[in-house]
Amino acid sequence: MLCTKCKQEIPDISAYCMFCGKKQVATARVTKKSHNPNGTGTVYKRGSTWTAQLRIKRGGVITSRTKGGFATKAEAINYLPQLRLAENGGTKAHTVAEIFQLVQQSKKWLEITPDKRSHYMTAYRRMEPIYDRDVASLRYSELQNLVDGIDGAFYPKRDVKTILQKVVDMAVREEVCPSSKADVIRCIELPSKPLTSKDARTPEEMQAMWDDWNTTHDLITGYALIMAYTGMRTGELFAQDVAKVDPAGQVIVGGIKTEAGKDREIPVADAVVPVLKAVLPKARYGLVAYDENTYYANWAQMIQRTGIRPLGSYCQRHTCYTRLQEIVPAVSAVVINSIIGHSNSKLEKTYGHISLAVKLDAVNSMKLLP
Numbered sequence: 001m002l003c004t005k006c007k008q009e010i011p012d013i014s015a016y017c018m019f020c021g022k023k024q025v026a027t028a029r030v031t032k033k034s035h036n037p038n039g040t041g042t043v044y045k046r047g048s049t050w051t052a053q054l055r056i057k058r059g060g061v062i063t064s065r066t067k068g069g070f071a072t073k074a075e076a077i078n079y080l081p082q083l084r085l086a087e088n089g090g091t092k093a094h095t096v097a098e099i100f101q102l103v104q105q106s107k108k109w110l111e112i113t114p115d116k117r118s119h120y121m122t123a124y125r126r127m128e129p130i131y132d133r134d135v136a137s138l139r140y141s142e143l144q145n146l147v148d149g150i151d152g153a154f155y156p157k158r159d160v161k162t163i164l165q166k167v168v169d170m171a172v173r174e175e176v177c178p179s180s181k182a183d184v185i186r187c188i189e190l191p192s193k194p195l196t197s198k199d200a201r202t203p204e205e206m207q208a209m210w211d212d213w214n215t216t217h218d219l220i221t222g223y224a225l226i227m228a229y230t231g232m233r234t235g236e237l238f239a240q241d242v243a244k245v246d247p248a249g250q251v252i253v254g255g256i257k258t259e260a261g262k263d264r265e266i267p268v269a270d271a272v273v274p275v276l277k278a279v280l281p282k283a284r285y286g287l288v289a290y291d292e293n294t295y296y297a298n299w300a301q302m303i304q305r306t307g308i309r310p311l312g313s314y315c316q317r318h319t320c321y322t323r324l325q326e327i328v329p330a331v332s333a334v335v336i337n338s339i340i341g342h343s344n345s346k347l348e349k350t351y352g353h354i355s356l357a358v359k360l361d362a363v364n365s366m367k368l369l370p
Helices: 073-087 096-105 107-111 114-125 140-148 154-173 180-186 203-216 219-230 234-239 270-282 292-306 314-325 333-340 345-351 356-365
Strands: 042-046 049-058 061-070 251-254 264-267
Touching: 042 073, 049 073, 061 073, 096 107, 096 154, 114 154, 114 234, 114 292, 140 154, 140 180, 154 180, 154 292, 203 219, 203 292, 219 234, 219 270, 219 292, 219 314, 264 333, 264 356, 314 333, 314 356, 333 356
Parallel strands: none
Antiparallel strands: 042 049, 049 061, 251 264
């Protein structure tokens, strides 16, 4: 604090100024209140403790409910729903977890593809710190901090923002949250969208991945190599039934998303058979050893370690597709579609089933390295 006479900086607990000797008059220090949208409450620090306050305007008269003595700001924020509960005559607060259950029962949610729902459920699990929060009490700063703290680049953070928007929109429709809260969610900032994940890896980048695998045997690099040589999606790795993975026969029976993509015979190129054998015993989440949060965190570390471009893991699948396209007409479009899981009904009627041997010849012909 500043001395009341000479204006020199002195310790807050000083009774007298060390410079001029002036006796100091102790004053309570009150920090600026942190404001939420109208009707949701606010918290502020008074002395060494925090206070929760709810102010409601009815008929031109402002009433206030307060509760002090909280050791931390978080405790005061978490008490706000109870103040609203008392103000509403015991009306129950509506938590994020409760509203998300309504989201899951909605028609729009049920129309989402299983693959996309899986991604959204992963995003929801990242929101665990706010499961018990009343939706109406959520504040921009804490939600921005939640999103910023998520491992991974653009897409995991975007999915969390999407779920937050779905929860708030449902709460608004149920009339348990002010409509202005939707604007709060829209204000959440995301990192810049990375280079399109449909960019293919260069031969030099693939070599860097192989060098990393040979040096570290890091599982995340193994998954990247498998996707680049098989054309599998990230979601397909997580959904894979390991009983249908046969390294010796160089085939994986799996796939998701489209009719052409489901339960297809995916050829395993000669080069990645040893990689597949190495990762298979550690599979817990489909073909992956850990959950999606850890997967994306490790992906970011692998990107940094190898120095390759910060593309999403989907680019590995596009790398396979691009390299197969480069050897057309030696490999036909129908063969490529059968490997990748794309549908072309006209070609399928003409050529019918493509054998595993033909697919293996195709993936073994790809030029992925310099």
